[in-house]
Amino acid sequence: MMKFDKDKLIIGAAGPVLALVTSFVLTVLVLLATGLDPIEPIRLMIDNAGYSDVQVLIVNQTGIYYLAALAVAIGFRMNLFNIGVEGQYRLAAMVSALVGAAIDLPGPLHILVIVLVAIATGALWAGIAGILKTTRGVSEVVSTIMLNAITTSLVAWLILPKNFGVQPAGSNDLTTGQIPESGWFPGIDMGEGGQIYGFTFVALALGVVYWFMLNRTRFGFDLRATGESESAAQASGVDAKKMILTAMLISGGLAGLAGMPILLGESHTYSLAFPVNVGFTAITVALLGRNHPVGILFSALLFAFLDKASSSLDVEGYPKEITEIMQGIIVIAVVVSYELVRRYGLRRQQQKVGEELAAGGAIKTDKEVAA
Template identity: 75%
Template sequence: MKTFDKDRLMLAIAGPLLALVSAFVLTMIVLAATGINPIEPLSIMVENGGYEDIQVLIVNQAGTYYLAALAVAIGFRMNLFNIGVDGQYRLAAMISAVVGGAIALPGPLHILLIVLVAMLTGAFWAGIAGVLKAKRGVSEVVSTIMLNAIATSLIAWLILPKNLGVQVEGSNDLTTGEIAQSGWFPALSLGDSGEIYGFTFIAFALGVVYWFVLNRTRFGFDLRASGASESAAAASGVDSKKMIITAMLISGAVAGLSGMPVLLGESHTYTLVFPVGVGFTGITIALLGRNSPIGIFFAALLMAFIDKASAGLDTAGYAKEIGTIMKGLIVIAVVVSYELIRRYGIRRQQQKVGEELAAGHAMKTEKEVAA
C-alpha cells in the first residue's frame, strides 16, 4: 500500500511538472525561432512579478481564476466538460450587477443578494445543459458552447439603454449602473501597493469546501462514483441523471461567483469591457491542477502571474502576447504530458502486478520442492 501511494504521488506531481517544463522549453524555442532573445522577456516577467503592486494584481486575478477552475473541476469530477463557464460567469455578473444597482439594502444583505443572484443565474444557465444531457442525451460540450454564444448575444441585447443598460454621458461604453456602496465587498488595503479584493479570500475558502464535500460527504462520493461509472453508481442506488443535473447546477453556481471579486471589489458595475475568457482559462487551470484544490490554487497563481507580469513587456520592446503564447503552450503540454503519464502509470501497474505474480509463483514452487 505504501509503495502504491508513493507511485501515485509521484505520478500526480510528474504530470504538471512535465507540462510546465515542456511549455517553458517550447516557449523558448518559439521565441528563438522568431529571432527574439528567449531569456530576456522571461527575465523581465520575473522582475515584474517582484513588484508589490503587480503581486496584488496577481492575487486578485488568481481569485477569479480559482473560482472559474473550481466550476470546471466540479464538472470534471462528474465526467462532465462544462465548457460554458465563461458564458455562465459573464451572464451572472451582468444580471447580478443590474439587480445590485437597482436595489439598495443594508451592507451585508445587499452583498448577499448580489451573490445569490449571481449563483442562481449561473446555475440556471448551466442547468439548461444539464437537463439536455440528462433528459435528451445532448452532449454538454455542444450545448454549453452554444449557450456561450447565446449568453454573449443576450448580454449585448440586455445592456442596451432601451433595456437594462445605461450609457454614460460623453462615453460610448454601456454599463448597468453603479452598485451603491452598501454592495461593495470590503477589501484588504496594502497602502500604495493597492487592495486585495475581499471576495478573493472567499474564493480560496471555497476550495476547502470543495475538498470537504467531494471527499468527506456521501454526496461527494455519489458524484465521484457517477463520474467514474454510471452503471456501478446506479447499482448502488445513485440516480445518475439526477447527479448530472445537480453537478451542472453546482458548477454553474460556482461559475456565477467568478465575477464577484471584480464586480464587488473594483468595477461595481458591468460594462462592455468586463473581463472575458475567464472560463476558458479556468479549463486550463483545472487540467493543470488535476482538479485538486491545492493544485488549482498554484495553477491559478501561475496563470495570473503570466497575465500580469507579461502586461509590461511592450514597454521593453517585446510583445505582451508572449504571455498568451505561453498559456496556449501550457494547454497543449498539459494534454500531451498527462496522456504520457497516464500510459506510463498503466504500464507501471501492469509491471508491478507481473512482479507480484512471479514472486507468488516462485514461493509456491519453493514450498512444493520443500514438501
C-alpha cells in the first residue's frame, strides 16, 4: 500500500497558493496606490461571470489556454523552455486555415485533414529549434524567440492578397478565406449564452492522454528522466538527443492544436483579428499549474476568467488593464514563491534524513548496550 506523503502534498500545493495570495495582495496594493477601490473590480468580475454568455466565453478560452499550456508543460518536463508556442500556434492556425479553405471533403475527413495539418505545422516549426539544439547546441530559448519573430513576418507576408490572403469587400481585414461548413467542428449550443467549442472537449481529453503518457508509459519515464538529468539518462541507455527532439515535436504539435477551438468552432478563417499572445500566457498557466494536467486546467480557467470577466470594467470606471497587472504579478509571484517552496522542501528533506539517521543511531546504540 502506497504511503501517504503529507509533506509532499503540502509542498506541491504551497507554490500555487502562495503565488495567488501574493498576487492578490500586491494587486490590492497597486489599486490602493492609484486611488481606486481594490475590492470593487473583483466583485464586478465575479458578477460578470454570472452571465451565461460570459461563462461560455470563459469555458472556450480555457480550452485554448489548456492546449497551449500542455505544449509548454511537455517542454518543461524535459527541462526545455519552449517560448515558441506563440509562433507555432499562429503559424499552424494560418496554414491549416489555408488548407481547410482550399479543399472540399466530407465532414469528418475535412476536419481531420485540418487538424493533422495544424499538428504537422506546429511540430515542424518547433522541430527546427529541436534540431538546432541537438546538432549545434543552440539554446531552445534563443531559437524559439527568433522563430517567433520569423512567424510574425511570415504570417504577415502569407496573408497578403497577392499571396494567399483574401480581403473581403468593404473591409480592411485580411483573411485566408472561409472554411466550408464540412470543416466546422460541432459544438454544444447553450442558447442565449452562445456555443461551447466542441474542440474544448478534445483539449480535456488530451490532458488525460498527457497524464497517461508521462506517468504510465516507458516513453514518459524516459522523458522525465532526461529532464531530471541528461547524463544519467544516457548512462541508463536513453538517447537524450532523440528525447529532446521528440519532446520539441510533441510540444509543437500540441501548440498547433491550440488554434483549433476557435478556428473550427467560430471564426472558420484566419484573419488579422485572430487571438495573439496565447502562447506567452500559456507559459504562466503551465507554471502556475505545476505542469500537472489538473493544475493546468484550474490555472487556465483562472486566466480565462481574468480575460473574459473583465470586459465591462472600463464601463464602471476601472481600467481593463487591471487584469494585465494581475497576470503580470502572478508571473513574478509564481517564480518567487516556487523558489521559496523549493528551498523549504530541500531543508525539510534534509531535516527528515537527519532525523532518520539519528533514530537509526539510537537503535544501534540500544542493541550494543543489550549485547
